[in-house]
Amino acid sequence: xxxxxxxxxxxxxxxxxxxxxxxxxxxxxxxxxxxxxxxxxxxxxxxxxxxxxxxxxxxxxx
Amino acid sequence: xxxxxxxxxxxxxxxxxxxxxxxxxxxxxxxxxxxxxxxxxxxxxxxxxxxxxxxxxxxxxxxxxxxxxxxxxxxxxxxxxxxxxxxxxxxxxxxxxxxxxxxxxxxxxxxxxxxxxxxxxxxxxxxxxxxxxxxxxxxxxxxxxxxxxxxxxxxxxxxxxxxxxxxxxxxxxxxxxxxxxxxxxxxxxxxxxxxxxxxxxxxxxxxxxxxxxxxxxxxxxxxxxxxxxxxxxxxxxxxxxxxxxxxxxxxxxxxxxxxxxxxxxxxxxxxxxxxxxxxxxxxxxxxxxxxxxxxxxxxxxxxxxxxxxxxxxxxxxxxxxxxxxxxxxxxxxxxxxxxxxxxxxxxxxxxxxxxxxxxxxxxxxxxxxxxxxxxxxxxxxxxxxxxxxxxxxxxxxxxxxxxx
Numbered sequence: 157x158x159x160x161x162x163x164x165x166x167x168x169x170x171x172x173x174x175x176x177x178x179x180x181x182x183x184x185x186x187x188x189x190x191x192x193x194x195x196x197x198x199x200x201x202x203x204x205x206x207x208x209x210x211x212x213x214x215x216x217x218x
Numbered sequence: 219x220x221x222x223x224x225x226x227x228x229x230x231x232x233x234x235x236x237x238x239x240x241x242x243x244x245x246x247x248x249x250x251x252x253x254x255x256x257x258x259x260x261x262x263x264x265x266x267x268x269x270x271x272x273x274x275x276x277x278x279x280x281x282x283x284x285x286x287x288x289x290x291x292x293x294x295x296x297x298x299x300x301x302x303x304x305x306x307x308x309x310x311x312x313x314x315x316x317x318x319x320x321x322x323x324x325x326x327x328x329x330x331x332x333x334x335x336x337x338x339x340x341x342x343x344x345x346x347x348x349x350x351x352x353x354x355x356x357x358x359x360x361x362x363x364x365x366x367x368x369x370x371x372x373x374x375x376x377x378x379x380x381x382x383x384x385x386x387x388x389x390x391x392x393x394x395x396x397x398x399x400x401x402x403x404x405x406x407x408x409x410x411x412x413x414x415x416x417x418x419x420x421x422x423x424x425x426x427x428x429x430x431x432x433x434x435x436x437x438x439x440x441x442x443x444x445x446x447x448x449x450x451x452x453x454x455x456x457x458x459x460x461x462x463x464x465x466x467x468x469x470x471x472x473x474x475x476x477x478x479x480x481x482x483x484x485x486x487x488x489x490x491x492x493x494x495x496x497x498x499x500x501x502x503x504x505x506x507x508x509x510x511x512x513x514x515x516x517x518x519x520x521x522x523x524x525x526x527x528x529x530x531x532x533x534x535x536x537x538x539x540x541x542x543x544x545x546x547x548x549x550x551x552x553x554x555x556x557x558x559x560x561x562x563x564x565x566x567x568x569x570x571x572x573x574x575x576x577x578x579x580x581x582x583x584x585x586x587x588x589x590x591x592x593x594x595x596x597x598x599x600x601x602x603x604x605x606x607x608x609x610x611x612x613x614x615x616x617x618x619x620x621x622x
Contacts, residue, residue: 168610169553169562171519174617182611207234207522210263210553212286 157194157218159202165213172214176205220248221536224312224320226302227328227465228253230261231498231521235326236291238529246293250320252312254301254329255350259285263518265354266378267555271385273358279351302329307472310493324532327469327480328497328521331462336370338432341440345456348375360455363387368443368453370429372399374554376459377412380421381556383457390421391451393443395428404567404604408592411580412556412606418583419557424451432456464500464514478502479514485541486528492535495528497521507547508566508601515550515566523548549620559587562613565602565620570594576603576616591616 372394398409498521605613
């Protein structure tokens with residue numbers, strides 16, 4: 157499964173980092189980092205992150 | 219026949235419930251979502267924040283806020299624009315406004331809130347609340363530069379609307395019968411600091427006074443408001459942001475505890491019933507992360523969290539299985555945007571009895587703009603952390619305060 161984050165929508169709420177700490181993090185400079193190819197074992201985390209994003213910036217494909 | 223679940227409420231809570239039910243194995247055809255509004259689910263927080271500033275017409279606003287519908291949720295039964303008007307809990311029937319009825323095996327209540335109104339007549343066309351797309355579009359039309367805007371109620375919605383109106387060039391006064399703005403949610407000290415920030419950005423405050431009456435001319439046009447200390451404020455626009463009440467009237471008369479929303483247990487069930495559940499703003503439930511006291515929590519994250527919990531219990535119960543064993547201990551969080559600054563909260567600052575500044579200083583608007591983090595404790599135990607104007611990574615790192 158592939159995960160995309162629309163940085164035009166992202167407002168840096170950080171809810172994805174809380175919901176899916178294995179997939180999202182903030183770098184030292186404050187930018188959002190994420191894993192693009194999701195293993196089946198982390199599928200639920202990715203779906204949780206997409207659900208809690210207040211801006212609906214996260215989409216999952218496949 | 220396959221069991222049927224009726225979800226009453228087609229906003230965030232109802233949507234998340236339908237998603238969870240179908241992901242847990244129910245067929246779309248087993249799920250019906252009933253909504254009072256004619257719109258499919260949309261996201262409300264932007265309506266008092268960034269979106270209010272450049273809101274177009276209602277279709278445009280809906281396009282900007284609509285939630286994505288997963289295919290299995292889109293394929294469920296949707297009954298939009300037909301609010302539930304009653305439920306018969308004995309025969310398990312929901313009655314809708316168009317006279318139709320829906321039988322159910324499990325009923326999930328996600329009917330949300332209705333804004334309270336000031337109990338005064340007059341000035342109808344100049345009085346606004348903020349809940350729906352229509353509310354926001356109507357208010358946006360009225361927020362013209364130089365207009366005198368009176369916001370009654372200095373909670374989050376009132377403060378966000380005041381900040382947006384000021385940015386649009388309106389002359390804004392916030393009237394708050396209690397003390398500092400947002401004090402009930404984030405405490406008097408932080409509220410007072412944010413009041414100074416608002417003041418520096420041109421928003422005036424009249425605290426510890428209420429509205430006594432509306433001043434209208436003979437044609438019924440609103441001219442101003444008279445306050446409880448005898449003074450008057452000019453008003454072209456009146457925003458009523460005095461809180462909301464839970465939409466539970468349609469459930470009255472059947473022995474439920476509806477004293478403040480719908481009383482639920484830790485599985486989001488109405489105590490003692492396997493067929494009735496509460497979700498989101500209407501649900502008053504205990505969170506053992508804090509204590510055993512059931513609370514209604516009006517934060518954006520709660521509909522998603524409670525919908526998932528309720529759906530897991532519904533599906534287990536329909537399958538004749540016991541509900542999830544683990545306690546439900548969701549971490550509440552909320553955010554607000556005011557004057558371009560992000561306020562981000564993790565936990566429940568409302569229940570705290572003391573605060574400490576973890577980073578920065580609350581002293582002046584300038585120190586707040588440089589970023590502040592506040593820790594909240596109750597009886598010495600950390601219960602919340604609040605970040606104002608901090609970069610996202612730094613705000614999140616302060617969550618470690620909650621683990622102390």
